[in-house]
Amino acid sequence: MKNAFLSRNSKYMLLLAMFSFSSLVAQSFQKTALGIKTKIQALDVEVQFYSPTIVRVLKSPEGVAFKKESLSVTKKPESTKFTMQQNGDIVSLKSDKMKVDLDLKSGKMSFNTLAGASLLNEAASGASFTDFNDAGSKTYSINQNFELDKDEAIYGLGQQQRGQLSLRNAKINMVQGNVDDYVPFLVSTKGYGLFWDNYSPTVFEDKPEVTSFKSEVGDCIDYYFMIGGNIDGAIAGMRELTGQAPMFPLWTFGYWQSKERYKSQDELVGVVSKYRELGVPLDGIIQDWQYWGNNYLWNAMEFLNTEFPNPKKMVDDIHNMNAHVIISIWNSFGPQTKQFREMQPKGMLLNFGTWPQSGLETWPPNRDYPSGVQPYDPYNPEARNIYWKYLSKGLFSVGIDGWWIDSSEPDHMDFKPSDFDIPTYLGSFRKVRNAFPLMAVGGVSEHQRAESSDKRIFILTRSAFAGQQRYGANTWSGDVNSSWQSLRNQIPAGLNFSMSAIPYWNTDIGGFFAGAYKKGWGDGTKNPSFQELYVRWMQFGAFTPMMRSHGTDIPREIYNFGKKGETIYDAIAKTIDLRYSLLPYIYSASWDITKNQSTMMRALVMDFDDKKVVNMNNEYLFGKSILVAPVVHAQYTPETIVKSNEETGWNKNEDTDVAKIQAATFGQAKSTKVYLPEGTSWFDFWTNEAFKGGQEITKATTIDEIPLYIKSGSIIPFGPKVQYATEKKWDNLEIRIYPGADGEFTLYEDENDNYNYEKGAYSTIIFKWNNKTQTLTIGKRSGSFNGMLKNRTFNIVLVTKEKGTGIPTGKNYDKIVDYDGKQKNIRL
Template identity: 85%
Template sequence: MKNAFLSRNRQYILLLALFSFSSLAAQNYQKTALGLKTKLQYMDVEVQFYSPGIVRILKSPEGVAFKKESLSVTKKPQQTKFTIQQKGDVVSLKSEKLKVDVDLKSGKIAYYTIAGGALLNEAASGSKFTDFDDAGSKTYSINQLFVLDKDEAIYGLGQQQRGKLSLRNAKINMVQGNVDDYVPFLVSTKGYGLFWDNYSPTTFEDKPESASFKSEVGDCIDYYFMVGGNIDGSIAGMRELTGQAPMFPLWTFGYWQSKERYKSQDELVGVVSKYRELGVPLDGIIQDWQYWGNNYLWNAMDFLNPEFPQPKKMVDDIHNMNAHLIISIWNSFGPQTKQFREMQPKGMLLNFGTWPQSGLETWPPNRDYPSGVQPYDPYNPGARDIYWKYLNKGLFSLGIDGWWMDSSEPDHLDFKPSDFDLKTHLGSFRKVRNAFPLMTVGGVSEHQRAASADKRIFILTRSAFAGQQRYGANTWSGDVNSSWQSLRNQIPAGLNFSMSAIPYWNTDIGGFFAGAYKRGWGDGTKNPSFQELYVRWLQFGAFTPMMRSHGTDIPREIYNFGKKGETIYDAIVKTIDLRYSLLPYIYSASWDITNNQSTMMRALVMDFNDKKVVDMNNEYLFGKSILVAPVVNAQYTPETIVKSNEETGWNKDNDANGAKVQAVTFTQAKSTKVYLPEGAAWFDFWTNEKINGGQEIEKATTIDEIPLYIKAGSIIPFGPKVQYATEKKWDNLEIRVYPGANGEFTLYEDENDNYNYEKGAYSTITFKWNEQTKTLTVGKRKGDFKGMIKNRTFNIILATKGKGTGMTGTTNFDKTISYDGKEKSVKL
C-alpha cells in the first residue's frame, strides 16, 4: 500500500513537473500584432509578417536594445491574418501563403508552404553574435546558418564575374567593387527568396552542411523570407518589399554610342551627325569625364574645359538631330570644386583613396602631385542636397537627358582597414559600406523627381544595392576586359543580377580595356581579332536592357570599322536594325516589369523545369519569347588571351600584348551548339524551322547572325525601320505568330516619356493565339493617352518555314487587319 502511494505520488510530481514545463513553454512567447516575440538561445527573437507571403526575422542578444531602420525596405508591415498554434516545443505561425515554425528549444526557424512542403530551415544553433568594436561603438559581427536541400539551386546576390550561374558551393565576399555589384538577395528553385538586410562587408558561403551569411557589423540579425512559388514570384516579393521599377523612356531602349572620351563639343556632336548622315539608327550619345577640365576640378558638374565652349548649344544640337545626351557624373570631388569647398567644412567628405590618384593625367599616377579627390557622404541628406544643387544648376538646367553615375560603388584604392573606421552620417563606413550606390543613386533620383515629372529619370550606374530598382537606374557591369572570357562571364553576371530583383543591366559592348588588340593595327578597329569579338559582343548587347557601345583604347563608332558593303560594317548595321525592329516587344516587356514585376533577361531555369538548364550560363530568354544563344567563342580568329583588370588596364604598355593575326574575310559559315529547353517547341528566328525542345543541336552561324529561337505559342510585334526610337508611329506593325501552343502578348504604348502613365495615360492591346482553332484574337484596346493611334494596321504572319523570317520588310502577310480599338479575330 505504501509503495503504491509512493508510486502514485511520484507520478503526480512528474505530471506536475511536466505540466509546469509545458506551461512555461506555453508562456515562452508573446503574440504581437505582426507575429510573435520570444527569447531563444540567449537571444531576443521577433517574427513579423509584412504580408501573407513575406516574413521578417529579427534577432539580437537578449536584453540589448537596438534601433534598425532599413535603407532598402520601403514597405510597411501590412495587417496580415495569421494563426498561432503550439505543439510541444514548436510554435507555428500560419498566414494564407506561408507557415513559419519556431522551435522554442533549439531556436531554429523553419519555413513551409501552406500545403506543408518544406522550403528552408535555419540550422540548429545557427545564429551567432560575436563582440565587435566598430570604430569605438560596441556592436557585433553576425552570422546565420541555413540548411539547403541537396538538389535545390540558388541564384542572385548581385553581379559576380565568376562565369557561373548557380551559387551552390560558392564563397562570395561581398564588398562593392568596380566589376562586382553585390545585392544580398537570393532566390531558390524551391520557390522562395531570402533577403539579408545588412550593409557591411558580408560573406556568403555554401557548404555541404550549411549555407551562411556572415557580416562584419550588425546590431541585429535581420532578414526577410518570402514565398513566391517560383523565381518570378520571389522577385515580385522582393520588389514589393523594396520598391517597384518605374518605366524608362522609350528612347533609352535604342542604340547608344560612347567611348572614353569625346574630347570636344565638336567631336561629340559630330558623332551624332555622322550617324544621321550614314542612316544608321542612334538614340543616344554619352559624354565621359573631364569636360570639367583638370583633375583638381574633378566632377565640378560644369563645362570648364575650353573644348566645350557652348554647352547649351551642344545639347540643343544633339536634340535637334533627335538624339539624347547623358553625361558622366561621379561620387567624388576635386579640391578646387565648389562642391568640395562647401562639403568639406561640414564633414561631408570621406577621406580615402579614390580615382583619380594624381592631379596629372599620367600612368602610373604621379603620387608627388596627389589629386586630393575625395568621395562624398551620400548617407547624409544634406550632402545629397548639395550634390543635386550643383547638378541641377550646372547640367540639368541645360536639358541633359540623364546621368552616367560612374564609380558609384565608389572606387576604393590603396585600401587600409582604418578606412572603414571613417565616420559617415549613419555610423562607420564599415557599417554601411555596401549601400553606398543605393544612397547616391537614390539622392539624384529623388531630387530630380521632385524637380520635374516631365522627363523620366534615367541613370546609368556602375554599382547597385538592394532596392535600387525603384530609382530609375540601369547598372552596367563595370570596366570589364576586352576578351572572350570576359564576354562569357557577362551572361551569368547579368542573369544573377536580374534575379536579384533589379531588372535593368548592360555592359560595355566590346569590353572596356581593348589596348591589347592595337599592336600593328593602328587604332585596332581593323584587327580581325577585335572585330570578331566586338561584333559578337554587340549581338549579345542587342538582347540586353540597354544596347550601349563603349570602351577605351579602340574607338567604337561604326564608321571606324569600314563602310557599307563591307562584312563587319554590315553586321553591325544588321544588329542595330534588329534591335530597333524589336522595340515594340522590348517596350512592352518593360511595362511587364513595371506592372507585373517581371524580368527582361531571364535565366532559362525561370521558365523551364529542365535539369539541363539549372546551371546554364551561355543562353537565356530575352522577354518571355526569344531564346538568345550568343556566340561566345572565337570562330574566325585565335582567341587572344588578354589579361588586364580595372586597375592595370590603364597601363598602355598592354597595347603590346596582342599578337598580329592574318587578314580574315569572315565569309565562311561556322557552327555552334545550342540547347533548346524541354517543355516547348522552338522556331529558328532566321529560318522558321520548327524544332522540338529537350535537345542540343548544331546551329550554322555567320558573322552577322547569332542563334535566336522563338518559343512556340509566342506573338511578337515588329516595328518599322527607323533612325531613332520615336521617328515613326507604330501604326503599321508586323505581328508574327509562332504556332504550336496557345499564346498571349500585350502590346503597351504611352507618351514615351514623362510620368503620365502613373495617372493611367497609357493603352494596352492583348493578342491571343488559340492553337486548336488557329485563331488570333486582337482584344479590345484598354486605356488611352494623348497622341494615341486611333486607327492602325496589323500585318499578320503565321511563322512557317521560309516565311516571315529574320528581319522585317516582307509583304508576304497572311492577313492584314484594320484595327480601331475594337476586338477582332482572324483565322490563320
C-alpha cells in the same frame, strides 16, 4: 501504506512539474500584431509577417536594445491574418500563403508551404553573435546558417564575374567593386527568396552541410523570407518589399554610342551627325569625364573645359537631331570644386584613396601631385541636397537627359582596414559600405523626381544594392576586359543580377580595356581579332536592356570599322537594325516589369523545368519568347587571352604579346551548339525551321547573325525601320505568330516619356492565339493617352519557312487588319 502515499505524492509532484513546465513554455513567447516575440538561448527573436507571403526574422542578444531602419526596405508591414498553434516545442504560424515553424528550444526556424512541404530551414548551428569594436562602437559580427536541399539551385546575390550561374558551392566575399555588384538577395528553384538586410562586408558561403551569411557588423540579424511559388514570384516579393521598377523612356531602349572619351563639344555632336548622315539608328550619345577640366576640378558638374564652350548649344544640337545625351558624374569631388569646398567643413567627405590618384593626367599616377579627390557621404541627407543643387544648376538646367553615375561603389584604392573606421552620417563606413550605390543613386533620383516629372529619370550606374530598381537606374558591369572570357562572364553576371530583383542591366559592348588589340594595328579597329569579338559582343548587347557601345583605347563608332557593303560594318548595322525592329516587343516587356514585376533577361531555369538548364550560363530568354544563344567563342580568329583588371588596365602604354595575325575571311559559315529547353518547340528566327525542345542542335552561323530561337505560341510585334525610337508611329506593325501552342502578348504604349502612365495614361492591346482553331484574337483596346493612335494596321504573319523570317521586310502577310480599338477575330 506509506510507500503507496509517497508513490502517489511523487506522481502528483511530477504532474505538477510537468504542468508548470508546460505553462512556462506556453508563456515563453508573446503574440504580437505581426507575429511573435520570444527569448531563446540568450537571444531575443522576433517573427513578423509583412504580408501573407513575406516574413521578417529579427534576432539580437537578449536584452540589448537596438534601432534598425532599413535602407532597402520601403514596405510597411500590412495587416496580415495568421493563426498560431503550439505542438510541444514547436510554434507554427500560418498565413494564407505559408507556414513558419519556430522551435522554442533550439531557436531553429523553418519555412514551409501550407501543405507542409519544406522550403528553407535554418541550420541547427543557427545564429551567432561575436563581439566587435566598430570604430569605438560596441556591436557584433553576425552569422546565420541555413540548410539547403541537395538538389535545389540558388541564384542572385548581384553581379559576379565568376562565369557561373548557380551559386551552389560558391564562396563570395561581398564588398562592392568596379566589376562586382553585390545584392544580398537570392532566389531558389524551390520558389522562395531570401534577403539578408545588412550593408557591411559580408561573406556568403554555400557548402554541402550549411549555407551561411556572415557580416562584419550588425546590431542584429535581420532577414526576410518570401514565398513566390517560382523564381518570378520570389522576385516579385522582393520588389514588393524594396520598391517597384518604374518605366524608362522609350528612347533609352535604342542604340547608345560612347567611348572614353569625346574630348570636345564638336566631336560629341559630330558623332551624332555622322550616324544621321549614314542612316544608322542612334538614340543616345554619352559624354565621359573631364568636360570639367583638370583633376583638381574633378566632377565639378560644370563645363569648365574650354573644348566645351557652349554646353546649351551642344545639347540643343543633339536634341535637334532627335537624339539624347547623358553625361558622366561621379560620387567624389576634386579639392578646387565648389562641392568640395562646401562639403568639407561640414564633414561630408570620406577621406580615403579613390580615383583619380593624381592631379596630373599621366600614367602611372604621379603621387608627388595627389589629386586630393574624396568621395562624398551620400548617407547624409544634407550632402545629397548639396550634390543635387550643383547637378541641377550645372547640368540639368542645360537639358541633359540622364546621368551616368560612374564609380558608384565607389572606387576604393590603396585600401587600408582603418578606412572602414571613417565616420559617415549613419555610423562607420564599414557598417554601411555596401549600400553606398543605393544612397548615391537614390539621392539623384529622388531629387530629380521632386524637381520635375516631365522627363523620366534615367540613370546609368556602375554599382547597385538591394532596392535600387525603384530609382530608375540601369547598372552596367563595370570596366570589364576586352576578351572572349570576359564576354562569356557577362551572361551569367547579367542573369544573376537580374534575378537579384533589379531588372535593368547592360555591359560595355566590346569590353572596356582593349589596348592589347592595337599592337601593329593602328587604332585597333582593323584588327580581325577585335572585329570578331566586337561584333559578337554587339549581338549580345542587342539583347540586353540597354544596348550601349563603350570602351577605351579603340574607338567604337560604326564608321571606324569600315563602310556600307563591308562585312564588319554591315554586321554591326544589321544588329542595330534588329534591335530597333524589336522595340515594340522590348517596350512591352518593360511594362511587364513595371506592372507585373517581370524580368527582361531571363535565365532559362525561370521558365523551363529542365535539369539541363539549371546551370546554363551561355543562353537565356530575352522577354518571354526569344531564346538568345550568343556566340561566345572565336570562330574566325585565334582566341587571344588578354589579362588586365580595372586598375592595371589603365596602363595604356603596356606592351603586350598579342601577335599580329593575318586578315581573316569572315565570309564562310561556321557553326555553334545550341540547347533548346524541353517542354515546347522552337523556331529558328532566321529560317523558321522548327525544332522539338529538349535537345542540343548544331546551328550554322555567319558573322552577321546571332542564334535566336522563338518559343512556339509566341506573338511578337515588329516595328518600322527608323533612325531613332520615336521617328515613326507604330501604326503599321508586323505581328508574327509562331504556331504550335496557344499564346498571348500584351502590346503596351504610352507617351514614351514623362510619368503620366502612373495616372493611367497608357493603352494595352491583348493578342491571343488559339492554336487549335488557328485563330488570332486582337482584343479591345484598354486605356488611352494623348497622341494615341485611334486607327492602325496590323500586318499578320503566321510564320512558315517562306514567311516571317529574320528582320521584317514588309512582304508576305497572311492578313492585313485595320484596327480601330474594337475586338477582332482573325482565322488564319
